Amino acid sequence: MRRLTASLGSAIFLVAAPGTVAVYVPWYLSRWAFGPPFFGSMLTRALGLVLVAGGVFVLLDSFIRFALQGLGTPAPIAPPARLVVTGLYRHVRNPMYVAVLALIFGQAFFFGNLDVLVYGVVVWAICHVFVPIHEEPSLQRKFGAEYEAFCENVPRWLPRLRPWRG
Numbered sequence: 001m002r003r004l005t006a007s008l009g010s011a012i013f014l015v016a017a018p019g020t021v022a023v024y025v026p027w028y029l030s031r032w033a034f035g036p037p038f039f040g041s042m043l044t045r046a047l048g049l050v051l052v053a054g055g056v057f058v059l060l061d062s063f064i065r066f067a068l069q070g071l072g073t074p075a076p077i078a079p080p081a082r083l084v085v086t087g088l089y090r091h092v093r094n095p096m097y098v099a100v101l102a103l104i105f106g107q108a109f110f111f112g113n114l115d116v117l118v119y120g121v122v123v124w125a126i127c128h129v130f131v132p133i134h135e136e137p138s139l140q141r142k143f144g145a146e147y148e149a150f151c152e153n154v155p156r157w158l159p160r161l162r163p164w165r166g
Helices: 002-016 018-030 043-068 095-111 114-153
Strands: none
Touching (some): 002 018, 002 043, 018 114, 043 095, 095 114
């Protein structure tokens, strides 16, 4: 039953938080209308598609892991009971934030929209401040030495190529 509750909570939070930040706001800013491609190159549109596809995959994988392995949700009101250090978490500590940023920047590049690009920079700055000031200390208190070892071996933002096997 715990997995079912965690799965439902994660699905609701997925639509509410990343759905708003990574889908609704970029749509609101761009109406998903094409502007001229960045740098005059259609390769930027291809890069945008790759970022969006990768972002969707990483976000869904991370949410599923939180529900099924962590037995909780990414929402602060129902956090995971267990620290998730499998899958993409073996490469980067914050795959959900990375995925959301990939979705935003992907849309900016795909649609050639400078407003969405600027919005992505603002979201990145907020994440870059919020994670070390609030989220990491909370996880340190909750998971102790296990989280400390995770932080020592897995980078916060830029994925390591070889997975951590801790």
